[in-house]
Amino acid sequence: MSLARLGIARAAPARRAGRNGAGRSLAWLVAPLALVMLGGYLAPLAQSLFGSLHPNTPAGIDTARWTAANYARLADPYYAGVFLRTLRVSLVISLVTAVLAYPVALYISRLRPRAQAVMLLVYMAPWLVNVVVKAFGWSLLLRSNGVLNEVLLRLGLIDAPLHIMFTELAIIIGLVHGHFMFVLLPLWVALSGLDPNLRWAAGNLGARPAQIFWRVTLPLTLPALLAGAIINFTMNMAAFATPAILGGSRVRVVSYVAYEVNLVELNWPFGGALAVALLGITLILIALAQRLARAGGRAATAEAA
Amino acid sequence: MALRLFNWIMAAVMLSPILLIIWMSFTPGAMFRIPLEAFSLRWYREVFAYPGFVNAFFLSLRLAAAAAGAAVALSFVAAYALARTRLRGRAALDALFTAPLIVPAVVFGIAMLQFSNRLGLYNTFFALVVAHVAIVTPYAVRSIAAALRAVPIEMEWAAMNLGARRGTVLLRIVLPLCARGMVAAFLLCFLMSFSEVTVTIFMTGPGYQTLPVRIYNYLTDQVDPTVAALSAMLIGLSLLLALIVAGLGGFKEISK
Numbered sequence: 306m307s308l309a310r311l312g313i314a315r316a317a318p319a320r321r322a323g324r325n326g327a328g329r330s331l332a333w334l335v336a337p338l339a340l341v342m343l344g345g346y347l348a349p350l351a352q353s354l355f356g357s358l359h360p361n362t363p364a365g366i367d368t369a370r371w372t373a374a375n376y377a378r379l380a381d382p383y384y385a386g387v388f389l390r391t392l393r394v395s396l397v398i399s400l401v402t403a404v405l406a407y408p409v410a411l412y413i414s415r416l417r418p419r420a421q422a423v424m425l426l427v428y429m430a431p432w433l434v435n436v437v438v439k440a441f442g443w444s445l446l447l448r449s450n451g452v453l454n455e456v457l458l459r460l461g462l463i464d465a466p467l468h469i470m471f472t473e474l475a476i477i478i479g480l481v482h483g484h485f486m487f488v489l490l491p492l493w494v495a496l497s498g499l500d501p502n503l504r505w506a507a508g509n510l511g512a513r514p515a516q517i518f519w520r521v522t523l524p525l526t527l528p529a530l531l532a533g534a535i536i537n538f539t540m541n542m543a544a545f546a547t548p549a550i551l552g553g554s555r556v557r558v559v560s561y562v563a564y565e566v567n568l569v570e571l572n573w574p575f576g577g578a579l580a581v582a583l584l585g586i587t588l589i590l591i592a593l594a595q596r597l598a599r600a601g602g603r604a605a606t607a608e609a610a
Numbered sequence: 611m612a613l614r615l616f617n618w619i620m621a622a623v624m625l626s627p628i629l630l631i632i633w634m635s636f637t638p639g640a641m642f643r644i645p646l647e648a649f650s651l652r653w654y655r656e657v658f659a660y661p662g663f664v665n666a667f668f669l670s671l672r673l674a675a676a677a678a679g680a681a682v683a684l685s686f687v688a689a690y691a692l693a694r695t696r697l698r699g700r701a702a703l704d705a706l707f708t709a710p711l712i713v714p715a716v717v718f719g720i721a722m723l724q725f726s727n728r729l730g731l732y733n734t735f736f737a738l739v740v741a742h743v744a745i746v747t748p749y750a751v752r753s754i755a756a757a758l759r760a761v762p763i764e765m766e767w768a769a770m771n772l773g774a775r776r777g778t779v780l781l782r783i784v785l786p787l788c789a790r791g792m793v794a795a796f797l798l799c800f801l802m803s804f805s806e807v808t809v810t811i812f813m814t815g816p817g818y819q820t821l822p823v824r825i826y827n828y829l830t831d832q833v834d835p836t837v838a839a840l841s842a843m844l845i846g847l848s849l850l851l852a853l854i855v856a857g858l859g860g861f862k863e864i865s866k
Binding site: 330331332333334335337338339341342343344345346347348349350352353356405408409411412413424427428430431433434435436437438439440441442443444445446450451452482485539540542543545546549550553560563564567568573576577579580581583584587588591 | 616747801829837
């Protein structure tokens with residue numbers, strides 16, 4: 306899904322637009338879907354935005370008064386701490402994923418087309434499996450009496466079981482796995498699009514393989530890597546089910562707290578403010594990623610020309 | 611060589627939780643022990659004996675079918691209009707139709723919780739269908755637009771020359787010509803709706819839950835191999851649907 310966030314999958318322009326105004330009468334056909342999306346998607350979002358600007362009173366939401374207090378409350382040490390933890394964990398996940406995905410993308414891009422398709426399918430498999438099911442699988446692996454501990458104990462590598470469940474590490478493992486494809490695919494696209502002559506020319510001029518990688522391949526694919534990592538970061542930040550199952554209430558992230566505020570405390574104005582803050586950070590980062598992806602596209606074509 | 615080894619390790623890590631669940635689902639005992647000698651289908655029977663899972667499965671099925679059907683039908687006419695006209699504001703429409711790919715699911719979930727409550731539609735099938743239609747619309751619009759690009763406009767001209775009206779052309783010419791793409795779009799939307807968790811968790815109270823939400827709540831409560839058996843079946847279902855969609859060429863427009 307997030308490749309779309311990079312603007313890679315932008316809808317192609319209409320190749321054959323209607324002629325002689327015959328098309329004009331067709332235009333109303335977009336209306337049903339547009340109305341559903343306006344009423345069922347945009348309206349709820351707008352309603353939460355406006356709701357977050359009203360104070361929450363014991364009698365309910367006071368729609369007569371406007372306030373920024375819900376946003377000021379985000380700076381509370383507790384909520385600021387939750388945001389900082391979420392950002393830190395998301396950043397670690399993105400960095401780890403970038404470092405792990407690069408060699409994999411490099412390897413896959415040099416395979417024959419058929420082998421490439423098969424390998425990509427393997428890395429896409431986690432995306433196809435339900436997020437709750439994936440988290441359950443990791444909990445089986447990571448529990449104190451889980452498979453990982455059992456194997457390590459039997460091999461004599463550890464004396465006591467490792468406690469990974471309900472820590473930041475568990476969330477990191479689960480999300481590196483769950484969102485791996487969203488860094489791998491843009492990287493693979495960028496690496497497959499590199500002109501093989503560049504490597505050949507660099508080698509011809511006496512560059513060693515390591516030099517070719519650090520001075521040619523990596524710089525040319527860096528925009529794709531950064532863009533993928535940023536998209537990955539926004540997904541990590543907003544993930545709900547994986548951190549809830551693997552981290553739970555012991556490692557609260559923003560989405561978990563948003564759930565508690567909205568469904569346990571029933572404080573919708575503040576819950577709306579949490580949602581708007583999350584959306585704001587996401588949109589800013591995605592704009593940045595799209596700019597990087599475009600710059601990368603330009604650099605690659607300029608370089609190849 | 612090192613790259614190759616690394617790739618195989620990473621591939622193994624990617625598949626390990628999935629394969630582990632499938633293996634564990636055949637354990638005979640109530641504890642999670644990797645079955646090495648014994649092999650049992652006991653927990654598969656348990657899944658069908660637990661009404662919570664069976665009911666949730668049928669709710670998910672109805673929801674996914676309704677949402678995918680509505681999204682595909684609406685997206686078909688919308689994508690056709692977008693492909694055959696020069697609409698002003700098409701960039702805005704495109705942004706509206708693909709926004710669910712960008713706005714985090716938690717944000718939409720919170721918005722839907724508050725909105726459906728305001729309208730008195732909280733915990734209703736209707737609200738769930740509307741939310742799921744919005745969630746799967748980007749996939750429907752994208753894949754149907756791709757299928758429409760393969761429809762030769764000359765066929766439509768020919769039909770209209772022979773006196774067919776626009777509606778007839780749409781149903782008798784265009785629809786059959788991109789039937790493959792429509793089926794792929796429907797299955798993709800079905801898969802997305804069926805596995806949706808985050809928005810649905812925010813929108814449903816106890817007693818009215820889709821299958822993934824039921825599993826989520828079950829996991830936070832207790833853990834026994836029933837979930838493993840159910841998960842193994844869900845993995846099978848997802849992979850089956852994905853293979854059909856891939857076979858119909860439905861992933862090309864989404865992932866490129």
